[in-house]
Amino acid sequence: MALRIDGLTVTARLRKGTQNIVSDLSFWAEEGETLAIVGESGCGKTMTALAVMGLLPTNCVAFGSVRLDGEELIGLPERKLRALRGRKICFVPQSGAEFLDPTMKISAQLYESLARQGVARKLRREVAIERLTRAGAEDAESFLARYPFELSGGQAQKAVIAAACCDSVRLLIADEPTKGIDREGADAFLGNIKQLFPHAAVVVITHDISVAADADRVLVMLNGHAMELGAASEVLNSPRHPYTRSLIAALPSNGLEARSSLREPSPSGCPFYAECPSAQNRCAAFLPPAETAEGHMTRCFLC
Numbered sequence: 425m426a427l428r429i430d431g432l433t434v435t436a437r438l439r440k441g442t443q444n445i446v447s448d449l450s451f452w453a454e455e456g457e458t459l460a461i462v463g464e465s466g467c468g469k470t471m472t473a474l475a476v477m478g479l480l481p482t483n484c485v486a487f488g489s490v491r492l493d494g495e496e497l498i499g500l501p502e503r504k505l506r507a508l509r510g511r512k513i514c515f516v517p518q519s520g521a522e523f524l525d526p527t528m529k530i531s532a533q534l535y536e537s538l539a540r541q542g543v544a545r546k547l548r549r550e551v552a553i554e555r556l557t558r559a560g561a562e563d564a565e566s567f568l569a570r571y572p573f574e575l576s577g578g579q580a581q582k583a584v585i586a587a588a589c590c591d592s593v594r595l596l597i598a599d600e601p602t603k604g605i606d607r608e609g610a611d612a613f614l615g616n617i618k619q620l621f622p623h624a625a626v627v628v629i630t631h632d633i634s635v636a637a638d639a640d641r642v643l644v645m646l647n648g649h650a651m652e653l654g655a656a657s658e659v660l661n662s663p664r665h666p667y668t669r670s671l672i673a674a675l676p677s678n679g680l681e682a683r684s685s686l687r688e689p690s691p692s693g694c695p696f697y698a699e700c701p702s703a704q705n706r707c708a709a710f711l712p713p714a715e716t717a718e719g720h721m722t723r724c725f726l727c
């Protein structure tokens with residue numbers, strides 16, 4: 425198994441005290457598998473990714489276990505983590521354009537990356553064109569001749585992915601990779617990633633349910649907790665958890681209004697207590713345990 429996370433908890437030191445941003449999170453991703461993490465802003469998706477990469481802000485600390493190919497990453501010295509990032513762990517950011525040097529042509533930036541990977545000088549143009557094409561660029565040769573400001577958001581994203589592509593990558597984390605790019609580019613994103621990184625486990629953080637639908641499995645998070653985890657087709661087409669149902673029902677494409685709070689949030693109970701139409705008294709007092717049946721996990725007293 426490429427990535428295995430057990431009991432990951434991220435605690436932040438804030439002015440008002442300490443707070444768990446991610447609580448007792450467990451999931452895995454096999455080689456060649458895509459896991460989509462979905463949830464509203466602030467649910468802990470990005471902090472989970474930062475914890476896996478060892479890039480948490482200085483006021484945060486991670487506990488639990490994050491293993492990549494069996495190697496424990498929590499507590500690994502920064503020097504070793506830095507060596508893993510870029511070689512075994514690849515990160516695709518929200519805005520590709522911000523990761524590109526505005527003063528350098530795409531060709532120079534790709535050749536620099538290929539040089540770091542040990543690709544011989546005379547092969548770099550050919551390899552760069554091949555990777556851009558696999559990343560979904562329609563006219564890779566003209567891509568190479570352009571500066572970042574001459575690319576659209578989706579094109580910049582493809583250039584970043586092509587630069588990051590490397591056979592040794594075992595874990596690719598993409599944070600809102602389709603934000604700001606057109607529908608066509610968004611729909612093609614996961615297919616392109618799978619082609620370029622066939623040996624990697626892919627974790628994609630997204631608000632875009634159509635991107636999540638292309639993943640193998642989906643993890644739904646709320647207030648730092650895993651609420652539902654299962655095959656993408658099951659979680660998105662037949663959600664078992666009240667929160668997942670609410671999240672999907674509130675999609676603009678379903679024409680429904682955002683959810684409204686009915687009760688006070690419960691600090692010790694279920695994170696969905698305040699808005700859950702099925703809430704009971706015990707939901708306010710106790711956090712429901714994560715229960716798994718036939719490979720499908722839910723955290724709800726009633727599921």
Ligand code: SF4
Nearest residue numbers: 694697700707724725
């Ligand atoms: S545990 Fe209770 S409040 Fe939470 S989702 Fe289930 S029924 Fe709703």
